[in-house]
Amino acid sequence: MEKITIILVHGAWSDGAHWKYVISKLVKAGYKVRAAQNPLTSLTDDVQKTTDLINLQEGKVLLVGYSYGGAVITNAGNNDKVAGLVYVAAYVDAC
Template sequence: MATKDLTIILVHGAWGDGSHWRGVIPTLTDAGYKVRSVQNPLTSLEDDIAKTTDIINAQEGKVLLVGHSYGGTVISGAGNHDKVAGLVFIAAFAPDKGDSLVGLLGRRPSSGGTSIYPDDKGFLWIKYDEFHQAFCQDYDEKESLIMSLSQRPIHGQCFGDMAGDPAWAVKPSWYQISDADHMIPPETQREMAERMQSKKTNSSGCRTCFIGFTSLRSCHFDITSRETV
C-alpha cells in the first residue's frame, strides 16, 4: 500500500488533547501520510472509543492507530474496526480483556500518581505546580507551563472501566517504552508490551516524548513495508 493510501489516526491520552501531537503531525504529512488527530472527551472508555471510531469511519482505506498513555486503552478497543491495519502504543496502556487502568496501575506505584487529585464532578487533574515533574519533566518550563494550564481532565470512570477484546491480540502492534515515565512505570509498560508480543523500542525520554518525534522510524516501524497495511 502506498504511503498516501494510509491514514494515521493519533489518539491522545489523559490531561491532553489532539494538539499534543503537534511535533509529529508535520513530519507525517511531509512524508505523504494522511493524518487525523482525535479529540476525545475523556468521559468514559466507551465514549472515547466511540469518538475514535467516528474518525475511523470517516476515512477511506486502511488506518493505523497511534495511542499515547490512556489512548492505548482507546485504540485497543477501537482497533477492532475492519479498517484498522495496525496499532502503535507510545508509553501507553495496553489492557487485555477485563483489565482496568486501576488494576494495571496497581501493579506498582508511580511517582507521578501522587500529583493527581479529583474535583467535585469526578474528573481527575494534575496539580499545576507539580505538572512539570509528574508529566513532562524533560521539557522546558515554558512548554510545561502551557501544558499544565491547558490540561484537559479525565473522568475517574475511565480508570475503572474494564476493557473488552483487545485489537492488539489479532493485529500487528508496536510499543515504545518510555524509560523515564513518571505516570506509567516503565516496568509495567514492558510487561504490557511483552504480553502483546509487539515489536518494542525504548526511549530515554519522559512520557511526552511523542511530541518530539522526528520520524516514524524512531519507533522502529516502517509502515509502507508492512504486508498487512
C-alpha cells in the same frame, strides 16, 4: 499504492494538539494524518469518538495511542479498517 491514514489518539491529560509536531513530520512525509479529539468523559465515549473518526476515513488506518490512548485504540481497533495498532509510551523530543 495509497498511503495509510494515521490516526493519533491522545492521553488522558491532553488533547489532539499535543501531536502537532508529529503531525507536521508525518504530513511532510506524505501521510494523511488525523488526531482524535476525545471528550475524556469515559472510555466508552472515547472509543466511540475514535471509532467514528476511523469510519470517516477512506481505506485502511493505523491507530497510534499515547498513554491512556492505548486503552482507546485497543477497544477501537476491532474495526475492519484498522491495519495495526501502535502504542507510544516514551517521551519524544520532536524539536
